[in-house]
């Protein structure tokens with residue numbers, strides 16, 4: 229069976245491990261900037277919880293006085309008021325404990341959700357800011373799981389785990405201190421039980437941390453698989469690969485289940501130890517306490533108070549496994565969150581942005597070399613290309629020659645490795661990114677639409693501050709140029725919400741909306757990455773005709789995979805093996821450039837195969853004579869790769 233597509237392959241989690249060196253406290257302290265505004269309420273919650281524990285620890289002391297006082301042999305008849313006073317005090321302490329627990333919940337719940345929301349927004353903002361190169365490397369599911377489940381874990385820890393941890397430690401320390409102070413040896417015997425508990429807790433923490441990280445990473449991989457399989461559901465169904473996708477998903481889900489089981493087993497074994505040890509210690513203390521009371525070294529009241537105190541302390545000790553695992557899950561979530569949040573953005577605004585030049589739309593690539601981060605060799609090498617203001621240039625080359633890569637350098641979606649891209653005489657790296665992207669609009673071959681109305685999708689690049697009437701005009705014109713008249717016939721016209729990623733529309737309809745979006749932005753420079761590939765001949769001709777009208781005055785770089793797209797251009801640049809090897813009019817290049825002839829004949833071959841207009845049928849480019857079209861190919865290229 230053929231291997232499954234990458235849609236269901238496990239994905240790497242970059243930049244995940246250096247954080248492993250940090251201690252858990254140091255890792256969790258990284259949350260401080262987010263927690264700081266909520267700190268008063270969190271501290272208030274802790275104080276309330278601590279108050280509740282102290283109230284619970286005070287009850288045994290009252291019991292001791294009750295047993296040794298009003299309830300003691302011989303004192304029962306005389307001291308009724310002391311008895312009722314003590315009972316009243318126990319009741320008051322019980323009520324205070326309940327009230328403080330309620331206060332703790334109310335105090336901590338709100339900041340927990342607030343911190344989660346703020347952290348989620350910070351992550352989303354950073355993801356928006358990070359360059360395309362980052363998103364090339366990171367799987368969507370890993371980002372999704374970090375912004376959803378990891379932050380959910382953190383909120384639960386903030387609301388419950390953190391307070392519980394601090395209060396448990398304080399309760400145990402104060403409680404054991406009281407035991408030692410009031411019962412001497414008996415208290416020390418109970419304290420001895422803390423030694424194995426501490427050792428076990430530390431060993432558990434070391435082991436559990438590794439499993440927790442694995443589990444959260446695997447959950448991210450699983451989310452990636454779900455996301456990609458849903459995204460690619462049509463392909464999987466069309467190729468009958470649904471079963472394989474399911475098998476692959478099942479394998480991943482099974483791996484996650486195994487990890488979750490290991491987690492649960494580890495937690496269960498620590499829970500057993502943390503339950504057994506205090507209970508055994510208690511049993512030893514029971515025997516010892518009874519002997520001491522029998523010998524008169526301990527009053528019955530002290531013994532009663534001892535056991536009532538142990539009952540208060542044992543709760544946090546038994547829950548320690550759960551509190552620790554919550555804390556370690558939170559620590560892993562913090563590591564995973566900061567893996568992304570601390571990824572530096574190499575593609576930033578300059579400290580002192582240059583003023584944009586006279587807005588003509590003159591683009592110049594000077595000696596540009598570009599290599600993708602993870603690639604061994606550059607895609608583009610020493611590219612020089614001049615796009616005079618207001619001209620339309622077609623970029624032509626074999627598949628994989630680097631056309632889309634070059635196009636992405638113009639709006640600075642990637643930075644050049646060396647050389648420079650200039651917009652109206654200013655290096656785009658010296659301009660604010662917002663200025664560059666306002667000046668340069670792109671329509672990609674694979675159009676991305678959002679789950680929003682047609683209007684919102686088309687007006688995405690339009691300044692929000694423009695008057696409504698102007699926006700309406702831009703919308704209408706852009707839809708008209710892109711021949712997207714179908715929009716008016718949608719159920720609610722341009723207000724119709726299009727489904728996720730525009731999948732409720734046909735490929736050609738999506739492409740026309742993406743084209744309309746680029747046109748509506750009224751950029752100085754328009755980059756069209758094969759924007760008409762999904763259109764039929766008649767629609768393409770209509771779009772081409774209208775485009776030529778509106779492109780007048782706009783500098784346009786159009787990546788052409790079809791002869792009729794070349795027809796849009798004033799001139800053509802040939803990209804071969806990452807270099808611009810020729811620039812000229814269509815007819816000049818046909819006459820002088822063998823590679824161009826080969827590329828064009830391939831394009832025409834493809835176009836004929838798909839019933840798409842060739843250059844002979846397409847509207848002629850303004851200054852392109854038809855001479856030389858019948859030139860034959862060079863033999864060595866005629867047998868080469870197809871487009």
Ligand SMILES: Nc1ncnc2c1ncn2[C@@H]1O[C@H](COP(=O)(O)OP(=O)(O)OP(=O)(O)O)[C@@H](O)[C@H]1O
Pocket residue numbers: 364600602603607625626627628629630631632633634
């Ligand atoms: N994000 C990326 N990371 C690494 N390599 C990439 C990336 N995108 C593209 N490449 C590689 O860069 C080269 C040029 O790709 P590009 O998409 O620019 O070619 P193209 O000329 O536009 O191709 P086509 O005509 O098929 O669209 C290819 O070898 C491709 O594998």
